[in-house]
Amino acid sequence: MLRIGIDLGGTKIEAIALAADGRAVARRRVPTPQGDYPATVGAVATLVEAIEHECRARATVGVGHPGALDHRGLIKNANSTCLIGHPLKRDLQALLQREVRLANDANCFALSEAIDGAGQGAASVFGVILGTGVGGGIVLNGQPLTGANGIAGEWGHMPLPLPAGDDLPLPACYCGRAGCIETYLSGPGLAADHLRHNPHLSPAPGPALDAPAVVARAEAGDPACAATLARYEERLARGLAQVINLLDPEVIVLGGGLSAIARLYQNVPRLWLPHVFSNRVVTRLVPPVHGDSSGVRGAAWLWPLTA
Structure with missing residues (x-):
């Protein structure tokens, strides 16, 4: 059976076709x-038709999109604002x-990593997106929650736990609140x-450092950038400890651009220990197997093997 997954992003729409064994047999963007909005819907349909023509097979279709569906089936909470209020499905x-x-x-990212990625075989997986924004997805026994x-998994718009000292004043969030996890742990939040x-640094010529530049300078020994990255790790640890206390997942998979910071996987589990309500923490913090392809693969896996 052929499965097509669509990753409907703010700058690109990517499509992938997976064979029954999970092999990618076609990809377009x-x-x-x-x-x-009408052109966006048309672009998705055109991608599906092009891949089916290429593969000479009719496929199931799953779509990963920003935001969520409300009780009427309309898109809400999407940073791609042209989708909001429309019946995309x-x-x-x-x-x-x-x-x-x-x-x-x-959720698609988390599902991909739970099915055949870093969380394969685990009964409970929490997938985290650390990029331009911050989000989360929950997969239990192979099914997205x-x-x-x-709104399950909307971790980025929970408040940062125990804000104090360097966390204050609480940064304003685009959602209208202040102190959301996203304002600290997104790429723009780190910068x-x-x-x-x-x-x-603000009067210096040229633009302010972005997150990749801060990380690169921290790794090169810049003390100010190293201090920024240390604050980031400690806040990430507090935020993920909150997830462990609530969901107690077997695996937490990091995705998005900041998931490439290798030191997170060693430092954050050490830092979350004082905040977890247990004398032993076996939850694994891991990088993604499929990287940037996890979202589009997870959309394809919205149709299970038995479909």
Whole structure:
């Protein structure tokens, strides 16, 4: 059976076709039509049709998208704002003339890593996106958990636990709150924290350091950047300890651009110990196996092997 997964991102739409054994047999991507909902839906349908023509087979279709579906089936909470308020599932099904399964993009990431990635074989997996934004997805026994309100795993908009000292004042979040985990642990959040603690850098010529530059300079021995990265690790540890206390997952998989920071996997589990309500923590913190492909693969896996 052929499965097509779509990763509906803010700048690109990627499609992949998986064979029954999980091998990728086709892949395509196109730019996302900016601010144009009808064109976005049409682009998804065109990608599906092109891959089916290439593979000479009709496929199941799963779509990973930002945000969530509300009780009416309309998109909410999406940073791709042109999707908000639209019945994406209904419109895609009408164009493609078949059932289409949708899930939050972080849930797709977590599902991919749970099925045949870093969390393979684990009964409970929490997938974390650390990128331009921060999100999370929960997979239990191979099934993504959506939740009664469609927001399960929205870890990035929980408040950072125990804010004090260097965490204050609480940074404002685009969601209208202050002190959300995303404001500290996203790439822009890391860069903003570095600038807050090094205000003398702001008059310097050229743009402020972005997250990759801060990480690179920390690894090269820059003391200010090393201090920023240490604050980041400690905050990530506090945030993930909260997840462990609530869900107690077997595996936590990090994704997104900041998941490439190798030292996180050694330092964060050591730092989360004082915040976990247990005298022993066996939860594994691991990098993704499929990297940037996890989201689109997880969308394909929304149709299980028995489908």
